Amino acid sequence: MINKPKSEEIGWNFDNSYAHLPEIFFTKMDPNPVDAPELIILNDSLAKSLGFNADALKSEEGIAVFAGNKIPEGAMPLAQAYAGHQFGHFTMLGDGRAMLIGEQITPSGERFDIQLKGSGRTKYSRGGDGRAGIGPMLREYIISEAMHGLGIPTTRSLAVVTTGEKIYRETMLSGAILTRIAKSHLRVGTFQYAAQWGSFEDLQQLADYAIKRHYPEVETDDNRYLSFLQAVIKRQAALIAKWQLVGFIHGVMNTDNMTISGETIDYGPCAFMDTYDLATVFSSIDIQGRYAYGNQPSIAGWNLARLAETLIPLLHEDEAEAIKIAQEAISEFPEQYQSKWLSGMRAKLGLFNEEKDDGILIDDLLTLMKKHQADYTNTFRALTIDKLENNEMFSTTEFSGWHKLWKARLERQQESKESSRQLMRDSNPAVIPRNHRVEEALEAAVERGDYSVMQQLLNVLSNPYDHTPEQEKYTTPPRSPVPYQTFCGT
Ligand code: AMP
Numbered sequence: 001m002i003n004k005p006k007s008e009e010i011g012w013n014f015d016n017s018y019a020h021l022p023e024i025f026f027t028k029m030d031p032n033p034v035d036a037p038e039l040i041i042l043n044d045s046l047a048k049s050l051g052f053n054a055d056a057l058k059s060e061e062g063i064a065v066f067a068g069n070k071i072p073e074g075a076m077p078l079a080q081a082y083a084g085h086q087f088g089h090f091t092m093l094g095d096g097r098a099m100l101i102g103e104q105i106t107p108s109g110e111r112f113d114i115q116l117k118g119s120g121r122t123k124y125s126r127g128g129d130g131r132a133g134i135g136p137m138l139r140e141y142i143i144s145e146a147m148h149g150l151g152i153p154t155t156r157s158l159a160v161v162t163t164g165e166k167i168y169r170e171t172m173l174s175g176a177i178l179t180r181i182a183k184s185h186l187r188v189g190t191f192q193y194a195a196q197w198g199s200f201e202d203l204q205q206l207a208d209y210a211i212k213r214h215y216p217e218v219e220t221d222d223n224r225y226l227s228f229l230q231a232v233i234k235r236q237a238a239l240i241a242k243w244q245l246v247g248f249i250h251g252v253m254n255t256d257n258m259t260i261s262g263e264t265i266d267y268g269p270c271a272f273m274d275t276y277d278l279a280t281v282f283s284s285i286d287i288q289g290r291y292a293y294g295n296q297p298s299i300a301g302w303n304l305a306r307l308a309e310t311l312i313p314l315l316h317e318d319e320a321e322a323i324k325i326a327q328e329a330i331s332e333f334p335e336q337y338q339s340k341w342l343s344g345m346r347a348k349l350g351l352f353n354e355e356k357d358d359g360i361l362i363d364d365l366l367t368l369m370k371k372h373q374a375d376y377t378n379t380f381r382a383l384t385i386d387k388l389e390n391n392e393m394f395s396t397t398e399f400s401g402w403h404k405l406w407k408a409r410l411e412r413q414q415e416s417k418e419s420s421r422q423l424m425r426d427s428n429p430a431v432i433p434r435n436h437r438v439e440e441a442l443e444a445a446v447e448r449g450d451y452s453v454m455q456q457l458l459n460v461l462s463n464p465y466d467h468t469p470e471q472e473k474y475t476t477p478p479r480s481p482v483p484y485q486t487f488c489g490t
């Protein structure tokens with residue numbers, strides 16, 4: 001075809017289902033243009049899977065869209081309204097520095113939100129400038145892609161552009177915009193917003209929309225809103241178990257940062273645990289340790305109880321009955337989480353079948369790790385590759401005792417040693433985004449404009465279960481005695 005329009009070359013294929021929800025759920029508006037956008041990084045493979053021509057996305061048109069300077073054909077930009085409990089306190093929030101551009105329908109018929117994060121002020125910005133700094137946006141890019149590599153459901157990162165504008169935080173930073181891809185941006189907080197400020201019909205439409213988009217299998221159930229609640233609980237139980245199994249600490253598990261789809265969202269002060277300790281906290285703003293590693297499952301349960309509360313009008317016409325139904329559904333979360341975690345831990349230890357004392361075997365190992373300040377990831381890696389070195393724990397008699405029990409336990413299952421080893425390789429990452437490695441990559445990128453360090457890190461993190469010699473240098477824990485601190489990056 002002659003004179004093929006550019007948008008066809010890029011492959012935009014928008015639909016805008018969210019924009020058809022009742023108007024209280026969003027504000028239509030265009031992103032705020034920026035001075036001089038420059039593309040820093042584009043996720044080629046993600047672009048392809050979304051049905052985009054990655055090279056065309058690197059064109060002036062693609063960059064202009066990532067910057068908010070151009071609205072692609074078929075898009076209907078809007079800022080979403082939501083509320084949330086932030087550190088336990090309920091408040092009105094909304095997209096204060098983000099905008100949904102539209103929903104891309106992929107060649108295989110899947111629907112993904114395309115959101116610009118850092119795209120300027122909206123109706124929901126309160127005192128904020130609506131902007132984001134390059135460091136935090138690249139950090140979200142790295143960690144979200146690492147989570148994807150680890151096989152953990154997550155929003156993903158398509159691109160980062162710098163804006164050519166400065167933003168003011170503690171210091172002056174280069175402004176940047178992240179293009180975030182998500183199954184949707186529906187949050188527990190979206191339901192809280194509907195329950196607090198919407199009508200019964202608004203709430204019902206939101207619930208029906210969420211069901212259609214994420215849980216179509218419950219659409220024809222007798223009580224579809226109960227089935228929906230149970231399905232969200234189940235997905236979140238599986239998600240949080242995966243976090244715990246790799247030592248991921250989200251850092252700010254407010255209800256607005258918990259998705260309905262079951263994807264991890266909002267990579268602010270998150271980080272991976274090095275030495276095993278349930279009390280680990282990295283976020284500088286989490287003074288009380290509310291979102292410490294060991295608290296994540298119970299906080300998830302708390303957040304889901306807030307979701308259940310919002311659904312009460314839909315669960316049963318009799319309120320007392322509805323509350324009972326909601327409570328029953330919520331009471332299943334701890335058990336569901338525990339069972340996912342336990343089966344994940346069995347896999348980490350190469351166990352296929354179940355024995356009743358497996359929980360004790362696992363707890364004993366974790367207790368030893370805590371006592372000897374063993375590195376969480378590297379302990380499981382050492383067991384996987386059978387190289388028990390680099391930690392004093394391995395030379396203790398207590399550990400030898402545990403190791404004998406574990407070996408005996410492995411002997412009691414039918415599967416071969418090799419299949420057990422393979423299960424361990426598939427369940428224990430050799431590499432995680434170590435804080436000092438992430439910092440090193442960000443420093444090179446932000447301070448020196450050198451993106452090669454980040455690219456290498458992203459490469460290694462894309463195959464964390466490979467256990468190759470090249471990964472070796474990325475497995476070293478940080479040497480710094482100073483506890484690592486992360487900042488919200490807003
Ligand atoms: P977060 O801590 O990233 O989950 O954000 C919490 C709330 O603050 C959300 O409503 C954000 O949209 C809003 N927010 C964060 N940073 C900014 C900013 N720079 N300008 C305006 N709103 C912001």
Ligand code: MG
Pocket residue numbers: 256257266
């Ligand atoms: Mg948030």
